[in-house]
Amino acid sequence: MARVTIIDVAKRAGVSVASASRALNGLVASAETVQKVRAAAAELGYAADATARSLKLGRTQQLAYAVADIGNPVYVEMMGAIERVVAASDYRLVISSTGDADATVELVRSLGRGFVDGMVLSPLRVTDELVAAIADSPVPVVVLGRMPDDAAADTVRADSARGMELVVDHLVREGRRRLAFINGPVDTTPGRFRRDGFRKAVSSDPSVSSVEVVVDDFTIAEGYRAAIRLLEGSAGDLDALVAANDLIGIGALHAADDLGLRVPEDIAVTGVDDTELAQVSRPGLTSVDLGAAERGRVAAELLLARLAEPDRPAHTVTVAPALRVRGSSIARAVPHPATSAAPEEASA
Amino acid sequence: MARVTIIDVAKRAGVSVASASRALNGLVASAETVQKVRAAAAELGYAADATARSLKLGRTQQLAYAVADIGNPVYVEMMGAIERVVAASDYRLVISSTGDADATVELVRSLGRGFVDGMVLSPLRVTDELVAAIADSPVPVVVLGRMPDDAAADTVRADSARGMELVVDHLVREGRRRLAFINGPVDTTPGRFRRDGFRKAVSSDPSVSSVEVVVDDFTIAEGYRAAIRLLEGSAGDLDALVAANDLIGIGALHAADDLGLRVPEDIAVTGVDDTELAQVSRPGLTSVDLGAAERGRVAAELLLARLAEPDRPAHTVTVAPALRVRGSSIARAVPHPATSAAPEEASA
DNA sequence: GTGAAAGCGCTAACAT
DNA sequence: ATGTTAGCGCTTTCAC
Numbered sequence: 001m002a003r004v005t006i007i008d009v010a011k012r013a014g015v016s017v018a019s020a021s022r023a024l025n026g027l028v029a030s031a032e033t034v035q036k037v038r039a040a041a042a043e044l045g046y047a048a049d050a051t052a053r054s055l056k057l058g059r060t061q062q063l064a065y066a067v068a069d070i071g072n073p074v075y076v077e078m079m080g081a082i083e084r085v086v087a088a089s090d091y092r093l094v095i096s097s098t099g100d101a102d103a104t105v106e107l108v109r110s111l112g113r114g115f116v117d118g119m120v121l122s123p124l125r126v127t128d129e130l131v132a133a134i135a136d137s138p139v140p141v142v143v144l145g146r147m148p149d150d151a152a153a154d155t156v157r158a159d160s161a162r163g164m165e166l167v168v169d170h171l172v173r174e175g176r177r178r179l180a181f182i183n184g185p186v187d188t189t190p191g192r193f194r195r196d197g198f199r200k201a202v203s204s205d206p207s208v209s210s211v212e213v214v215v216d217d218f219t220i221a222e223g224y225r226a227a228i229r230l231l232e233g234s235a236g237d238l239d240a241l242v243a244a245n246d247l248i249g250i251g252a253l254h255a256a257d258d259l260g261l262r263v264p265e266d267i268a269v270t271g272v273d274d275t276e277l278a279q280v281s282r283p284g285l286t287s288v289d290l291g292a293a294e295r296g297r298v299a300a301e302l303l304l305a306r307l308a309e310p311d312r313p314a315h316t317v318t319v320a321p322a323l324r325v326r327g328s329s330i331a332r333a334v335p336h337p338a339t340s341a342a343p344e345e346a347s348a
Numbered sequence: 349m350a351r352v353t354i355i356d357v358a359k360r361a362g363v364s365v366a367s368a369s370r371a372l373n374g375l376v377a378s379a380e381t382v383q384k385v386r387a388a389a390a391e392l393g394y395a396a397d398a399t400a401r402s403l404k405l406g407r408t409q410q411l412a413y414a415v416a417d418i419g420n421p422v423y424v425e426m427m428g429a430i431e432r433v434v435a436a437s438d439y440r441l442v443i444s445s446t447g448d449a450d451a452t453v454e455l456v457r458s459l460g461r462g463f464v465d466g467m468v469l470s471p472l473r474v475t476d477e478l479v480a481a482i483a484d485s486p487v488p489v490v491v492l493g494r495m496p497d498d499a500a501a502d503t504v505r506a507d508s509a510r511g512m513e514l515v516v517d518h519l520v521r522e523g524r525r526r527l528a529f530i531n532g533p534v535d536t537t538p539g540r541f542r543r544d545g546f547r548k549a550v551s552s553d554p555s556v557s558s559v560e561v562v563v564d565d566f567t568i569a570e571g572y573r574a575a576i577r578l579l580e581g582s583a584g585d586l587d588a589l590v591a592a593n594d595l596i597g598i599g600a601l602h603a604a605d606d607l608g609l610r611v612p613e614d615i616a617v618t619g620v621d622d623t624e625l626a627q628v629s630r631p632g633l634t635s636v637d638l639g640a641a642e643r644g645r646v647a648a649e650l651l652l653a654r655l656a657e658p659d660r661p662a663h664t665v666t667v668a669p670a671l672r673v674r675g676s677s678i679a680r681a682v683p684h685p686a687t688s689a690a691p692e693e694a695s696a
Numbered sequence: 697g698t699g700a701a702a703g704c705g706c707t708a709a710c711a712t
Numbered sequence: 713a714t715g716t717t718a719g720c721g722c723t724t725t726c727a728c
Contacts, residue, residue, distance in 0.1 A: 050463035051402040052705030071428040080419040115398035364699045400721030
């Protein structure tokens, strides 16, 4: 059967298309008209065409979430949070993977095609071109990450510095004094800010000594290798491994295990991101929650707020980190998540 | 600045809008016209409006992926695979979370609004209403899961029966004879089919004895509790715990650990889904890969194929499972993933 | 090869 | 309260 349009409904109800439209959209119309139109629409199984509606109204009721690597647990968490906000607001969510920096700029430029009413963007790197493209965008873009101070864009960011401070302070409080920081590439946003945060944190306490190593990737395998080197080379010299993310932290945990070192008795290990992996490992991996879900939620809310009020001033929201202490960094036992009543994620 | 339309481009180039459109879309046009129009478009920063184009063309260049629980690792994997196919095909991907069964039916019905050209659907439950809604849909729907045999819909499914057979056969080959199956709710698709598969597999070997327990959820916490009960109640009676998914399997691993049982020496443990958790746990959790990514990829390909050829016969593709053997089920050591060169996922 | 004009389905003036 | 009509921006006959 051919698609049923509002013309069909109007005919069936014996009214004009204008009346049909008004009745359907709850505008001025007599009770009788509303009744007839509703009945006709129901009988015909009418549903207003989204495209035609968009063209007429000048908005798509769609929002985009653009991210380099969908599948990365941190971004997945953000996406889930964004999706919840978007779904509750009668918008649809379009997912775009951005690839490299050039592709990201290209994507932001393509916003001129008007396929969405706004975008939440998690850029890999913030280049001048990207900042310019965002400023030129005909639809609002909310950025998850760092933007130049003079960029008048809504921005949500994590507080990596405070996060690293939480980790270091915790370790120091637990009596650790000789820390090794295992970082990923420092030309990435997380690599740079976590390093700066770590340095600042350790420098504030003269009793703490530290070393830094940089690995090629934020992965378990890289974390494992780096930890092996560190622990073999300086057995007994270190009492804590501070990983720049949970994957590196898990690798470090495995390395200690393989070298016959007990965690946390012989060496403490910590991560960043507080992913499911940190909760599930044994011992549980102490980790800083940088608030990925919360950042996603806030970004989506900022986008909706701007859509509702285009001229409001730009907001920059910083989400506070929270330390999740688990067995990998403290001597005394901590209840294991699996034994508590806390619900964990289901799988199908 | 106001949005620039094709009319502006045409004026600037000194041609009609028809010529501008043809030039831009690579249809018949003189080299000179193409040249002038391209220049004008570039100068003005013109990008064709997606909505207007959709309305005229009758297609949105958008595809939807609908799933109950985004954030579930298995679905995330599928989504990633789908996204890759979709992005490579000049379509956009819209993500819809379906919620419960009624909401799923509602979503499929809303396809009549024409906001996407097709959908990949991972239904929680396949009700008669849902089957009917899919059949009535004006745009193609590819189903990830089971459909009635007479439903002429493109379908992609996992082979749970074969998967459970792989697990059981492996355990038997390793000398295990007393198996406990820890399953999630049996009114779910995975619960039902994994149970049936387990039963079939164990029944084929009279030397194997088995018990089944059903927990409320496919979670670590539930798996932990069930394993504690099983192992405490019948210490020494069991030599393998077969979990219906990795989360339950991880819970079982932790339970054995907390009871002072060695894995795999005292008890073997296996999972299903082959998630990252299985790769990362210690010992590594032997798991059946039901091919989530591959199923997603195939589903997206089927959708594109149907879009290209609407009248082709319906396809049903079954993706073969693969057993990933790790330390949790075999006595001899298996190289740990972290020590190999296999790249693991990065986090930001 | 090019231009004029119709029309995709809808909503919102505008007139009645 | 209702009907007529313009028009959102684009592509595509159709006539030249």
